[in-house]
Amino acid sequence: MNAKDESRQEYTARINRVIDYIEEHLNETITLDKIAQIACFSPFHFHRIFSALTNETINAFVQRIRIEKAAQQLRNDRIISISDIAFNNGFGSAAYFSRTFRKYFGMTAKEFRETEKAIFAKDGLYFSKNGQLTRKINQTSPDIKEQLCSENCIQFNHSNFVFMDTKVEIKEMPELNVVYCRHTGQFNQIGKAYEKLMKWAGPRSLLNFSEIKTITVYHDDPTITAIEQVRQSACITIDHDIKVDGEFGKMKLGCGKYAVGHFEIDEKGFEKAWNTMCLWFTESGYQPGDGHPYEIYYNSPEEDSKCRFVLDICIPVKTL
Secondary structure (H helix, E strand, O other): OOHHHHHHHHHHHHHHHHHHHHHHOOOOOOOHHHHHHHHOOOHHHHHHHHHHHHOOOHHHHHHHHHHHHHHHHHHHOOOOOHHHHHHHOOOOOHHHHHHHHHHHHOOOHHHHHHOOOEEEEEOOEEEEOOOOEOOOOOOOOOOHHHHHHHHHOOOOOHHHOOOOOOOEEEEEEOOEEEEEEEEEOOHHHOHHHHHHHHHHHHHHOOOOOOOOOEEEEEOOOOOOOOHHHOEEEEEEEOOOOOOOOOOEEEEEEOOEEEEEEEEEEOOOOHHHHHHHHHHHHHHHOOOEOOOOOEEEEOOOHHHOOOOOEEEEEEEEEOOO
């Protein structure tokens, strides 16, 4: 690896630490000086490097993550007040939150909360249970539904969404310590992050212990976030603390109650599996909780004669 690649990996690692910090402190004041310190850059250089690696300024990124998390809460929790959601996500006033929300979604937070929640995915589009095409962030055009449906020739019909027969259970999942390599963009491209992770982990003897599992963690809601900005983490579990370097980081997946569905699918089955989980939520009475959903894999599809993925989809549920 040349010096330029090493520098980029080190910068990526520092920016990932900053992004992890932002996610964990959305309800607090986040200053440029503080996050530049976390990244071990001067504020001036940090601002330039962050923009170069993420294609967003740090201020734009923080505001977008806050408004996206607020939008998720508006759809998932109909009880908490809009002003509480605003303050919980770091907005200093309800008025500022309202202006920002309208800027991103082209409607008020109250109107957004009253629209139907996205349940099903089909070819990159997201629909409510009753067939409404849902609006994602920065889709402000009033004719977005007609435009997208025309472009993709999709007529809503439940037969378009093939669901899978699986038993979904509420389970107490343990805390998991993982090493990650982050991926941003299309879901089916995360294999590149796994290739990097395995190549890094092998020489460090991290693939040798018998309980190792691979896990894909989802940081963003694709029904809200534009697909080119959706973040995933390719992970492996670890049984002891280790030193990470380059673009690899560490994080904990919290313990707690999760809705867990078991699937055996090929690479084209993930959309159907997630549709199945989302449909289960609409009929179960449970609500998604805080924390990241994830997929935990029990095999290597390359070693399976049918090229199947054997996995659980695990989604946090809200506890009363």
